[in-house]
Amino acid sequence: MVAGALMALVALLLDASVQTRASFAWVAHTEEVIQTLDETMADLREVESGQRGFLLTRNPAFARTVDERIVDTARGVVRLQQLTRDNPVQSRRAARLRSAVAERLKALRGPLALGRAGRFEAAIATVADGHGRDLMDAVVVHAQEMIEEERALLADRAAAADSRLRWNRSNVSRVPGEHELAGPQGGTTTPRAVFVHLRRRRSHVRRPAG
Numbered sequence: 682m683v684a685g686a687l688m689a690l691v692a693l694l695l696d697a698s699v700q701t702r703a704s705f706a707w708v709a710h711t712e713e714v715i716q717t718l719d720e721t722m723a724d725l726r727e728v729e730s731g732q733r734g735f736l737l738t739r740n741p742a743f744a745r746t747v748d749e750r751i752v753d754t755a756r757g758v759v760r761l762q763q764l765t766r767d768n769p770v771q772s773r774r775a776a777r778l779r780s781a782v783a784e785r786l787k788a789l790r791g792p793l794a795l796g797r798a799g800r801f802e803a804a805i806a807t808v809a810d811g812h813g814r815d816l817m818d819a820v821v822v823h824a825q826e827m828i829e830e831e832r833a834l835l836a837d838r839a840a841a842a843d844s845r846l847r848w849n850r851s852n853v854s855r856v857p858g859e860h861e862l863a864g865p866q867g868g869t870t871t872p873r874a875v876f877v878h879l880r881r882r883r884s885h886v887r888r889p890a891g
């Protein structure tokens with residue numbers, strides 16, 4: 682009976698260890714979403730600044746940099762949609778962000794094409810009409826919605842992972858010896874009793890948000 686109780690204890694601790702690893706995996710996943718979003722927005726802003734640099738200086742090197750950042754930006758929003766497939770709300774936000782970014786990139790390509798054709802005055806006039814600024818404002822709104830939600834998820838998931846880790850450490854350090862598994866009046870603690878006891882303790886462990 683003692684051996685059975687110990688086996689039940691070990692099985693439950695192993696299960697807790699698996700769940701702890703899963704909790705930390707969710708933390709890493711959320712951090713990746715945040716990093717991808719930050720990098721995508723940084724790439725888009727580089728497209729904007731590169732476009733301005735090209736139109737003002739007429740230096741082709743700026744245009745080449747813009748082409749590279751456009752590719753990176755488009756790749757970033759696709760990656761965000763892939764990363765948020767587990768979360769319907771964030772997945773819809775990622776789709777809206779991708780659409781807004783596509784509109785912004787389209788607006789940025791127009792003046793670039795005019796500049797490459799030598800029509801710099803027309804290109805600058807197109808930028809000055811303010812339409813591109815409105816499109817970028819829409820991108821920022823969608824990105825801000827996503828980043829706020831991901832930061833909230835990160836805080837919740839990190840707290841849940843830490844709670845599980847502390848539970849594991851606490852119970853591993855308190856693994857009983859055979860004499861401690863003996864029940865009252867020389868009896869023995871059953872595997873089910875050990876299982877129920879630890880399950881009750883685990884019920885207080887914080888769980889991550891979905």
